[in-house]
């Protein structure tokens with residue numbers, strides 16, 4: 001069989017894997033049964049060295065017959081705390097847990113690619129590392145954990161795919177360079193002095209102080225940073241008080257910073273503190289600020305993008321489309337890209353005819369299973385391009 005026939009021959013199996021994983025979703029950091037299932041299936045191929053760096057992830061290595069470099073392919077495997085309302089035949093069997101970001105498809109596509117590449121082992125000049133990674137959805141994320149455990153040791157380059165329902169199946173998209181934002185969260189606690197709502201002069205009202213801070217924080221975006229590199233700074237939580245006539249003692253503000261510039265990422269915390277400190281001090285309140293660092297900025301390496309262009313043109317029958325702007329979403333694939341050159345591509349998975357039109361994390365998110373073959377083709381294509389002459 002030639003490579004195309006091999007890919008076609010695993011198609012039915014890839015659909016079955018995807019449906020099993022979709023029907024049995026597990027939340028981030030709890031993907032033990034999913035990882036067990038993937039490892040069991042991979043073991044049946046007979047030629048993979050399987051490691052479990054964590055109980056909820058799987059790393060499988062295919063040693064080619066000939067010596068050469070090692071390339072990594074990554075899929076994420078975790079689901080979301082969403083109650084599925086799609087009409088998928090393989091609808092979630094777990095109330096309140098759902099694969100609504102296509103990670104079930106990512107896992108199945110990579111399993112399919114592993115199956116095909118095992119059958120091409122005699123022609124491989126190097127090795128392939130298949131990474132089935134846990135916890136993409138929840139910082140600090142599974143990618144960093146695996147990187148810290150050495151998952152990239154000896155890896156020359158890494159590729160990852162993500163389905164994208166906003167584009168029709170068959171289209172492949174890439175944003176060269178920076179493609180995703182960093183995401184850091186902050187918690188601010190304002191300590192005032194509570195009292196009766198009718199006696200504000202005897203209190204230090206953290207609600208009014210907090211309101212002033214929320215408004216002033218937008219000055220950072222509007223007036224403190226280069227307008228070509230403005231971040232998103234969102235206060236998403238404002239908690240204080242629980243009554244009509246009690247001025248509360250304290251208030252909590254929490255939110256997120258998203259940016260495509262590492263310099264801005266490093267600048268903003270001090271600017272936030274200036275504002276919080278200044279306003280709190282002016283009104284006699286005290287404060288604390290705590291930042292929880294999230295994912296790094298995703299950056300597609302130009303060498304890896306070049307490979308992607310050639311592979312998409314030869315295996316998908318249509319050119320790779322370049323996205324003009326990065327997204328403000330974040331993706332922990334960036335943890336790998338901080339270590340080795342890597343490229344993260346989006347593969348269209350939308351199909352109006354079957355109702356696969358809902359966006360990520362929607363309870364009616366639905367997958368056009370035709371995308372599975374595109375994913376297998378691309379994963380196999382990267383390795384064919386790099387390790388088979």
Ligand code: NI
Pocket residue numbers: 101102103136162
């Ligand atoms: Ni996702």
